[in-house]
Amino acid sequence: MTKKKILISIGIIFGVIFLAVVAYGFYLYKSVSDTASEIHQPIDRTTERRENAVDIENQEPLSFLITGVDSRGETHSGRSDTIIxxxxxxxxxxxxxxxxxRDTRTEIIGRGTIEKINHAYAYGGVEMSMDTVENFLDIPVDHYVSINMEGFKGLVDAVGGVTVDNDFSFTQSGHTFNEGEIYLDGEQALAFSRMRYEDPRGDFGRNDRQRQIVEAMVQEAAHIGSITRVGEILNVVGGSVRTDLSLDEMWKIQSNYRDARHTVEQMQISGSGTTIDGIYYFEVPDEEVARVRDELREHLELG
Known part of the structure; x- marks a missing residue:
């Protein structure tokens, strides 16, 4: 083969590779855009707890409400069994x-009743939940992410599974979880996050496991290797997640806030159980609410 033919062949190969990369890039962009449009559900609300909206460009601290709705299929109705x-x-x-x-007794903003905090989502969706959480903790809630818990296992599988540190051995939904560091696929992660009856800490232990999985998913999704699973991730996200963030806002947050994931602190709210008119509630003392409020407000750099 002559030198000219070799150069032409090399040029054709690079041309094909270039076109393939461009086509894949376009596919990714369109897939991401389509998914972002599917999950984007803006809400019409204002908070009295911020004078101005958070400036993402200048990396001002911000807050999210993450709710896990225990519903079937792609619906996002029902009570929020996970509130983070x-x-x-x-x-x-x-x-x-x-x-x-979820059994925390507080005022449901918009109804004027004192009930379990997870009722807010059933009554008024994410807007009422955000308003109720803001009132309970006296902090601004800037954005929300709602996850259908049935689709939650698909999200775990889409990022390649997660690794968590289990405090003690237990069995749940036919799965055995040994003490120590364990790997979980989606179905295992869902069972792991739901167990509470064998845990001496009850809902506290359940909440810790849910936070562990959320944190592990954040770490896994941030790895470059996860990009190879982008199609699967986007398909699952489209059916399982809803948020008020637009695609542009998500890009900016990913770019300007991603280093924050390196230090994750899990806080806990203390309280005690009580029964009122035959209904179980979790009561949080005022001083405990104040402690959590002050720590979160300091982290948000609010006066």
Missing amino acids: VMTVNPNQQSIKMVSIP
Whole structure:
């Protein structure tokens, strides 16, 4: 083969590779855009707890409400059995996560009743949940992410599974979880996150396991290797997740806040169980609410 033919062949090969890369890039962009549009559910609400909206470009600390809705299929109706408040401070390169027990007794904003906090989602969706959590903790809740817990196992599988540190051995839904560091696929992760009756800490232990899985998913999704599973991830996300964030906001947060994932602190709310009119509630003392509020407000750099 002559030198000219060799150069032409090499040129054709590089041309094909270039076109393939461009086509794949277009596919990824379109897939991401389509998924972002599917999961984007903006809400019409204002919070009195911030004078101005968070400036993402200048990396101001912000907060999220993460709710896990225990429903079937792609519906996002029902009670929020998982309620996690996450604050992100890129200046400190840290994240704080606190689970609010679903039986927590508090005022449901928008109804004027004193009930379990997870009822807010059933009554008024994510808007009422955000308003109720804001009132309970006296902090602004800037954005939300709602996850259908049935689709939750698909998300875990899509990122390649997660590794968590299990405090003690137990069995749940036909799965045995040994003490120590364990790997979980989606079905195992769902069972792991739901167990509470064998845990001496009850909902507290359950909440800790849920936070562990959320944190592990954040870490796995941030790895370059996860990009190879982007199609699967996007398919699952489209059917399982809803958020008020637009695609542009998600890109900016990923770019400006990603280093915060390196330090994740899991907080816990203390309280005690009580029964009122035959209904079980989790009561959180005012001083405990104040402690959590002050720590979160400091992390959000609020006065």
